[in-house]
Amino acid sequence: MRRLLAVFGLTLMALPAWAQDFVSTFSLDNGMDVVVIEDHRAPAVVHMVWYRAGAADEPPGASGIAHFLEHLLFKATDDMESGQLSKVVAENGGTDNAFTSWDYTAYFQRIAADRLDLMMTMEADRMRDIQLTESDILTERDVILEERNQRTENNPAGLFGEERRAAQYLNHPYSIPIIGWKHEMQQLSMDDAMDFYRTYYAPNNAILIVAGDVTPEEVRVLAEKHYGVLEPTVDLPERARPQEPPQRAERRIKFEDPRVAQPYVIRTYLAPERDSGAQEQAAALVMLAELLGGEGATSFLGRKLQFESQTAIYTAAFYSDVSLDDTTFGLAIVPNEGISLQEAEDALDQAVADFITEGVDTEALNRLKMQMRAEQIYERDNVGSVARRYGAGLTSGLTVEDIQAWPDILQAVTEEDIIAAAEMVFDEDKAVTGWLMKPQQDAEVLQ
Amino acid sequence: MIRALFMAAALAMATVAAKAEVEIQEVTSPGGIKAWLVQENSIPFTALEIRFKGGASLDADGKRGATNLMTALLEEGAGDMDARQFAAARDGLAASYGFDVSDDAMSVSAQFLTENRDQAIELLRTALIEPRFDDSALDRVQSQVLSIIQSDEKDPEAIVGDAFARLAFGDHPYGSSINGTLATVASLTRDDMIEAKNRVMAKDRLYVGVVGDISAEELGTLLDTLLGDLPETGANMPPRADYLLTGGVTVVPFDTPQSVARFGHQGITRDDDDFFAAFVMNVILGGGGFEARLMTEVREKRGLTYGVYSYLAPRDHAELVLGQVASANDRIAEAIEVIQAEWFKVATEGVTQDELDRAKTYLTGAYPLRFDGNGPIANIMVGMQMQDLPVDYIATRNAKVEAVTLEDVKRVAARVLQPENLHFVVVGQPAGLETTN
Numbered sequence: 037m038r039r040l041l042a043v044f045g046l047t048l049m050a051l052p053a054w055a056q057d058f059v060s061t062f063s064l065d066n067g068m069d070v071v072v073i074e075d076h077r078a079p080a081v082v083h084m085v086w087y088r089a090g091a092a093d094e095p096p097g098a099s100g101i102a103h104f105l106e107h108l109l110f111k112a113t114d115d116m117e118s119g120q121l122s123k124v125v126a127e128n129g130g131t132d133n134a135f136t137s138w139d140y141t142a143y144f145q146r147i148a149a150d151r152l153d154l155m156m157t158m159e160a161d162r163m164r165d166i167q168l169t170e171s172d173i174l175t176e177r178d179v180i181l182e183e184r185n186q187r188t189e190n191n192p193a194g195l196f197g198e199e200r201r202a203a204q205y206l207n208h209p210y211s212i213p214i215i216g217w218k219h220e221m222q223q224l225s226m227d228d229a230m231d232f233y234r235t236y237y238a239p240n241n242a243i244l245i246v247a248g249d250v251t252p253e254e255v256r257v258l259a260e261k262h263y264g265v266l267e268p269t270v271d272l273p274e275r276a277r278p279q280e281p282p283q284r285a286e287r288r289i290k291f292e293d294p295r296v297a298q299p300y301v302i303r304t305y306l307a308p309e310r311d312s313g314a315q316e317q318a319a320a321l322v323m324l325a326e327l328l329g330g331e332g333a334t335s336f337l338g339r340k341l342q343f344e345s346q347t348a349i350y351t352a353a354f355y356s357d358v359s360l361d362d363t364t365f366g367l368a369i370v371p372n373e374g375i376s377l378q379e380a381e382d383a384l385d386q387a388v389a390d391f392i393t394e395g396v397d398t399e400a401l402n403r404l405k406m407q408m409r410a411e412q413i414y415e416r417d418n419v420g421s422v423a424r425r426y427g428a429g430l431t432s433g434l435t436v437e438d439i440q441a442w443p444d445i446l447q448a449v450t451e452e453d454i455i456a457a458a459e460m461v462f463d464e465d466k467a468v469t470g471w472l473m474k475p476q477q478d479a480e481v482l483q
Numbered sequence: 484m485i486r487a488l489f490m491a492a493a494l495a496m497a498t499v500a501a502k503a504e505v506e507i508q509e510v511t512s513p514g515g516i517k518a519w520l521v522q523e524n525s526i527p528f529t530a531l532e533i534r535f536k537g538g539a540s541l542d543a544d545g546k547r548g549a550t551n552l553m554t555a556l557l558e559e560g561a562g563d564m565d566a567r568q569f570a571a572a573r574d575g576l577a578a579s580y581g582f583d584v585s586d587d588a589m590s591v592s593a594q595f596l597t598e599n600r601d602q603a604i605e606l607l608r609t610a611l612i613e614p615r616f617d618d619s620a621l622d623r624v625q626s627q628v629l630s631i632i633q634s635d636e637k638d639p640e641a642i643v644g645d646a647f648a649r650l651a652f653g654d655h656p657y658g659s660s661i662n663g664t665l666a667t668v669a670s671l672t673r674d675d676m677i678e679a680k681n682r683v684m685a686k687d688r689l690y691v692g693v694v695g696d697i698s699a700e701e702l703g704t705l706l707d708t709l710l711g712d713l714p715e716t717g718a719n720m721p722p723r724a725d726y727l728l729t730g731g732v733t734v735v736p737f738d739t740p741q742s743v744a745r746f747g748h749q750g751i752t753r754d755d756d757d758f759f760a761a762f763v764m765n766v767i768l769g770g771g772g773f774e775a776r777l778m779t780e781v782r783e784k785r786g787l788t789y790g791v792y793s794y795l796a797p798r799d800h801a802e803l804v805l806g807q808v809a810s811a812n813d814r815i816a817e818a819i820e821v822i823q824a825e826w827f828k829v830a831t832e833g834v835t836q837d838e839l840d841r842a843k844t845y846l847t848g849a850y851p852l853r854f855d856g857n858g859p860i861a862n863i864m865v866g867m868q869m870q871d872l873p874v875d876y877i878a879t880r881n882a883k884v885e886a887v888t889l890e891d892v893k894r895v896a897a898r899v900l901q902p903e904n905l906h907f908v909v910v911g912q913p914a915g916l917e918t919t920n
Contacts, residue, residue: 078854079851119774123773126772129844129852147852175785178786185740185811186790189739189741190739190809297633333558334574343623349623349626370630404574409577417857417858418855
């Protein structure tokens with residue numbers, strides 16, 4: 037089997053990095069940024085508008101308003117009836133939806149390329165001119181409360197995640213859930229929605245991304261016609277959110293719920309994100325997450341805890357590299373039958389220490405870099421994912437240049453960079469360790 | 484390779500609403516394995532989709548979960564490689580292999596680069612032909628599956644799916660989860676894995692779709708290398724599944740704030756002359772869009788849920804119309820009332836011409852958009868073959884949608900929708916709902 041691996045190894049390095057020559061960017065006079073991603077194989081487009089506004093931009097006490105507003109943008113405008121946008125999209129054979137995160141809110145339609153003009157007409161209309169009724173607020177608020185029920189209240193892992201995040205961020209608004217705290221969601225009002233809307237929904241706070249069977253020239257003409265005429269928000273606030281104070285003590289959470297079937301341990305560390313012009317450390321953290329806890333059969337944690345010992349049935353390391361402010365690096369272990377959470381956590385700690393001591397497996401790093409180069413080929417088959425990559429990056433403090441430089445920065449990461457990143461990030465005093473458990477009484481009954 | 488052995492019929496076709504052209508070639512390998520190919524050379528990789536009809540429903544008696552476990556074990560060691568060596572070889576080639584199984588089919592989905600295609604196929608071949616099913620791998624993956632089964636026992640959505648299936652189909656494989664039970668999975672052995680593989684992965688139930696940077700001739704060679712050593716025949720298909728439910732409500736008590744309800748009754752076969760009319764009718768009743776009746780009435784007008792939908796489920800051995808909704812415990816009864824009322828309304832009154840026109844423009848416009856990448860197109864082609872649809876189906880499909888009349892929808896709604904037989908299984912602490920009968 038060694039021989040087989042070596043033979044495969046020979047061909048790895050031949051793959052050239054593909055230039056991102058299918059991506060074009062420009063800006064409109066009113067400050068709206070535009071990204072065009074070309075794929076002419078099928079006569080379809082994805083049309084997206086991203087706003088640099090998300091849950092972490094919400095005023096205190098109105099958690100969930102960014103997401104609530106996202107729902108309300110499907111209601112009436114001065115030119116459209118409530119629901120008309122989705123109706124017109126469907127009548128033209130398209131699909132549409134939207135999503136909200138801490139750093140962005142985005143709206144998109146997938147549709148035949150020759151309907152792009154119509155999509156822009158409607159998307160530009162709702163950027164400045166929604167017209168809500170009190171009835172919209174009340175009915176749609178019930179919908180988001182049911183959405184919270186479905187995602188969070190009915191799901192102990194969801195509730196556990198909220199607790200851990202709130203413990204991670206003492207001061208930064210990343211501490212709130214995107215969907216909102218339930219007691220605040222119940223009070224969200226028309227004024228909350230319109231204040232957020234008037235401030236953030238403006239061309240100088242938005243990014244247009246069109247991916248598919250279009251040319252940059254076509255997009256420019258249409259974008260100037262529909263979005264170029266919109267008034268920018270002149271007093272757009274700077275996105276300077278309250279930052280975290282130094283963490284001086286480890287934080288630990290035990291979350292018990294009778295609906296927990298499989299207990300596990302998750303630990304997250306506060307970690308730097310990709311910064312414009314300085315993405316090297318984040319690149320090392322991306323590599324660290326993959327090598328340490330990517331897929332079980334190839335990662336270091338998998339080898340130590342799932343293969344060499346049967347401590348765990350699942351292990352993972354994860355890192356959210358795209359974020360406006362400080363992000364997190366995480367470790368997770370799901371213990372095997374008969375292994376306690378304490379034993380699992382101790383084994384996880386030992387494995388992480390071993391990783392730093394033993395150093396990076398050169399072959400594993402080469403394989404990872406090969407996969408990342410190949411991803412540049414595979415992703416041409418799915419321009420929608422390229423569009424999302426640009427949208428998330430551009431709303432999280434990165435520039436087009438940063439996004440295009442990223443693949444080369446990943447390739448340049450060295451073994452030493454990865455170990456240095458590990459030593460930097462695995463600091464107990466930046467950690468929140470969570471145990472998800474059955475109630476103790478239940479556990480005893482089961483034994 | 485001798486060119487004359489290929490029977491490659493290239494049929495050019497254009498979809499109706501948009502200009503999408505999918506040129507499908509029917510390829511037969513020198514060894515007699517058939518595949519549908521779309522040659523697409525612009526990106527140097529290929530997507531390959533393989534299906535074995537039968538899937539988890541071919542589990543032997545008392546071995547529920549064997550096919551699922553076997554499928555998960557294919558990448559856990561093959562040929563002279565253990566699980567980790569196999570994964571390292573795969574990553575070194577930047578190939579990806581997915582193995583999955585459902586009630587009616589087991590699937591293999593692969594993507595590989597042109598520059599190392601032969602090696603990627605050789606590696607995949609070892610997984611499909613020479614999986615090791617080592618005891619250590621068996622133990623490890625068994626533990627993972629047991630953990631999933633335990634988690635499903637506490638997950639309202641899994642509970643409601645399993646409960647509806649059990650009530651609807653009893654002892655038929657459709658009546659239980661493909662994961663198996665804690666008892667059956669714990670008892671599975673290496674011999675059971677070999678047996679399950681031989682039951683499921685055979686040439687007499689094989690379907691292949693390929694899209695990407697590969698010619699018909701190259702594909703012929705590839706098919707024989709990859710699949711030529713599979714057994715000729717596998718297990719007999721399971722019998723038809725008798726449907727056991729009648730109308731009513733079954734409450735499965737579970738302490739959680741939001742009730743989840745699954746509902747349905749018997750449906751219509753894929754080859755029924757009325758299938759297209761039924762399909763269009765369901766889009767109007769409960770398709771996923773905000774325009775559907777259920778979404779409009781339950782969510783948009785009343786805010787009772789985040790999502791509600793219905794769908795036709797024409798499986799190989801039974802046909803259902805199914806739907807799902809989730810609402811807070813004190814609101815689920817109202818949501819169910821609204822769904823029942825809409826079901827009755829469409830069954831007795833049909834739909835409006837405006838609704839029908841909008842559904843048609845949506846369906847015909849959306850169809851070409853499905854062909855949006857090598858993997859999705861390979862998937863569509865395999866699905867067409869399994870449903871015994873001709874190559875020219877893509878060109879005629881929208882015309883079939885267009886041909887559905889208001890009268891057709893009314894007739895098929897009256898025939899297919901059975902408000903009196905609609906059964907709701909509700910998991911939660913629903914206020915004002917009790918199990919009927």
